[in-house]
Amino acid sequence: xxxxTPPTANAPAARSHRTLxxxxxxRITAAMVALPLVLGATACGGDDEASTDPNAKVELSxxxxxxEARAKLTEEALALxxxxxxxxTFKKTWQANQGYFDKLATLTAGGDAPDxxxxxxxxxxxxxxRSTTLDLTKHKDDGKLDVxxxxxxxxxxxxxxxxxxxxxxxxxxxxxxxxxxxLQKHSLPEPTTGMTWEAFIAWAANASKVTxxxxxxxxxxxxxxLWVWLRQQGKDLYKGKELGFTADDLTKWFELWxxxxxxxxxxxxxxxxxxxxxxxxxxLVVTGKAGTSFVWANQMPELKKNTKxxxxxxxxxxxxxxxxxxxxxxxxxxxxxxxADVAVDVINFLANDPEAGKILGxxxxxxxxxxxxxxxxxxxxxxxxxQSIQVENELGAKFGPxxxxxxxxxxxxxxxxxxFAEEVQYGRQTPAQAAAAYYEAAKAAIA
Amino acid sequence: MALTTxxxxxxxxxxxxxxxxxxxxxxxxxxxxxxxGYVFLSPWLLGLMAVTAIPMLLSLYLSFTNYDILTxxxxxxxxxxxxxxxxxxxxxxxWHAVQVTLSFGLIAVPLKLAAALGVALLLNxxxxxxGLFRGLFYLPSxxxxxxxxxxxxxxxxxxxxxxxxFLSLFGIQGKPWVNDPEWSLExxxxxxxWQFGAPMVIFLAGLKQVPTExxxxxxxxxxxxxxxxxxxxxxxxxxxxxxNLVLETINGFxxxxxxxxxxxxxGGPVDSTLMYTLNLYITGFTELEMGYASAMAWVFLVAxxxxxxxxxxxxxxxxxxxxxxxx
Numbered sequence: 005x006x007x008x009t010p011p012t013a014n015a016p017a018a019r020s021h022r023t024l025x026x027x028x029x030x031r032i033t034a035a036m037v038a039l040p041l042v043l044g045a046t047a048c049g050g051d052d053e054a055s056t057d058p059n060a061k062v063e064l065s066x067x068x069x070x071x072e073a074r075a076k077l078t079e080e081a082l083a084l085x086x087x088x089x090x091x092x093t094f095k096k097t098w099q100a101n102q103g104y105f106d107k108l109a110t111l112t113a114g115g116d117a118p119d120x121x122x123x124x125x126x127x128x129x130x131x132x133x134r135s136t137t138l139d140l141t142k143h144k145d146d147g148k149l150d151v152x153x154x155x156x157x158x159x160x161x162x163x164x165x166x167x168x169x170x171x172x173x174x175x176x177x178x179x180x181x182x183x184x185x186x187l188q189k190h191s192l193p194e195p196t197t198g199m200t201w202e203a204f205i206a207w208a209a210n211a212s213k214v215t216x217x218x219x220x221x222x223x224x225x226x227x228x229x230l231w232v233w234l235r236q237q238g239k240d241l242y243k244g245k246e247l248g249f250t251a252d253d254l255t256k257w258f259e260l261w262x263x264x265x266x267x268x269x270x271x272x273x274x275x276x277x278x279x280x281x282x283x284x285x286x287x288l289v290v291t292g293k294a295g296t297s298f299v300w301a302n303q304m305p306e307l308k309k310n311t312k313x314x315x316x317x318x319x320x321x322x323x324x325x326x327x328x329x330x331x332x333x334x335x336x337x338x339x340x341x342x343x344a345d346v347a348v349d350v351i352n353f354l355a356n357d358p359e360a361g362k363i364l365g366x367x368x369x370x371x372x373x374x375x376x377x378x379x380x381x382x383x384x385x386x387x388x389x390x391q392s393i394q395v396e397n398e399l400g401a402k403f404g405p406x407x408x409x410x411x412x413x414x415x416x417x418x419x420x421x422x423x424f425a426e427e428v429q430y431g432r433q434t435p436a437q438a439a440a441a442y443y444e445a446a447k448a449a450i451a
Numbered sequence: 452m453a454l455t456t457x458x459x460x461x462x463x464x465x466x467x468x469x470x471x472x473x474x475x476x477x478x479x480x481x482x483x484x485x486x487x488g489y490v491f492l493s494p495w496l497l498g499l500m501a502v503t504a505i506p507m508l509l510s511l512y513l514s515f516t517n518y519d520i521l522t523x524x525x526x527x528x529x530x531x532x533x534x535x536x537x538x539x540x541x542x543x544x545x546w547h548a549v550q551v552t553l554s555f556g557l558i559a560v561p562l563k564l565a566a567a568l569g570v571a572l573l574l575n576x577x578x579x580x581x582g583l584f585r586g587l588f589y590l591p592s593x594x595x596x597x598x599x600x601x602x603x604x605x606x607x608x609x610x611x612x613x614x615x616x617f618l619s620l621f622g623i624q625g626k627p628w629v630n631d632p633e634w635s636l637e638x639x640x641x642x643x644x645w646q647f648g649a650p651m652v653i654f655l656a657g658l659k660q661v662p663t664e665x666x667x668x669x670x671x672x673x674x675x676x677x678x679x680x681x682x683x684x685x686x687x688x689x690x691x692x693x694x695n696l697v698l699e700t701i702n703g704f705x706x707x708x709x710x711x712x713x714x715x716x717x718g719g720p721v722d723s724t725l726m727y728t729l730n731l732y733i734t735g736f737t738e739l740e741m742g743y744a745s746a747m748a749w750v751f752l753v754a755x756x757x758x759x760x761x762x763x764x765x766x767x768x769x770x771x772x773x774x775x776x777x778x
Binding site: 102103105106109110112113130131134136272273274275277278280281283415416419422423426427430432 | 519520521522610627630631632715716717719720721722733736737738739741
């Protein structure tokens, strides 16, 4: 708004130096443009040379999600690898689960994906079907990647369209975690594996009445609880390339939990909404806003870190044979990495080396390698870890067959379930309305 | 400000311009001048090309493809107008996001401007310590779209947050504001309105420029405070109001950070905070449909451009420029 001082005032002075300035500036500009190019070129050069000589220095980037406990254990195990192979160092990046896959997708789009990254069955198909993950079949057949000590169904759970897209890094299963201290304080019975959903809800309603804390989280927005429940009804989440359930099944599921809310077994919708976040620290059983939470059994130690109360863990309600040995997560190799051989060796080490296995413990689930699993189970001292091992071993005998790996579009199937379940929880839609709308949305998501 | 003034009635002939340039700088060709200009521009120009123009054009291209962020750019398939078709005909959550964004903009922007103007009027006086107050009121907007601020906001307006503790002093039972789909968007609006510092400072600058003689003359003629405000302050301030309106509207529609933080990146509860840009982000980065998200971005750009054009074309009916003879 204010005109600058007229440029003519000191023009003569400026003009006398103009030629010099212009040349100088040109040079500076040229240098500014060229410098990053040159630096970039040398950086690329470094990458290219890495794979030829086995003892050449290699820096592998590795990316995972998890809490601080996992970070510590993983870093320790990687340090052990570096101790054995001094030429291999790691660029480690980790973060909480929330936002992890956004970041991984962005890094991939930029051609800058980490050489090794952690992934779960929600995204494995998405990545594998686009060849973002390296097909490890060849390495498995060469013996560079040893899965011979894995349970067959577990490493198979990493196969997408005939390609070995990820190495299962732990076996786990759904776990219903409850606040033991709270129940003991009020001399209430603990829930037991195998109780029906109706019996469990009645138990929770009673617990709410006695303890004044809602008895259970409402898992109607939780795909893994829905999944177990569907399998107990003889259905499944997916069947071939389609949904394995109908809108009617879903109505029943939403009605089951509407009934639970009406009995006062679950918290108010806004509290349920907090619990619907995937963040472990926000699970209602550790924030003290509900007596139980529906989680994965291997999350016990991390949950334990967030509460002073004693926790117990059992299977989800209903017939436990609907649960399965799930690959809690995988490590995959970036499809375009130039350091594939080293990356595969690192994964092989983390999965099969007894020392590394001891360090990693059951943080990612029961170790996939059965020998390692045995050593770890025998030597583990952390009580929370011990507990989750015990439960998973107990349940292991009762597991049914694994379902297929989720379809492409699974992440949307999950997020839409949260939306429509919350529509019912907040009382904005009836179970039948929400079920019909969700069924359409889920169908569109996997189409 | 001069953007809306009528085109120069008599554009000087090119020859005269060239001649005068020549006469002022003997021995220099126009060509050389142009080159020097570009050299001086180059840092900015390179930045513009690399960081804005090329990515924008690329996204325009991608909006006609099925690009899914994980696939190589060379492997994307051309799908024509399919993304745009889907947006307008087959995506209810898109229209839901449009609706959320419009109600956010239409409510939060006018209230924010009103708050900014009101406080600016109060602070446009020679009190002792008025500078301190100006600083304090400006402070929230320095924090801008900061994540930390949104986190604090969420914890303040939780069921057991500070705001409800305050309400309980008066025996009022508060709601879980941020986790209630009926109230979550309103909570975000309050956050946006609270950050009225930037338009307030601009209003203050505008108020300082209103000549005091006008008020003195009006006072002599017996005009009351309200009359003075309506007939002097508002017209004299209209260019500044216009400027703030355009800027804040564009900002308001682009709201992202607070909605993202409040909803953990989901737009929840029940899509109540699914702002346009958040929906775009989820589509592109969580659902990996980057081609479709690019189409959304371009429709958004065009929509905002249209709104701005509407502002500018209606501006001549109510914006008064004191310099020159106005329009």
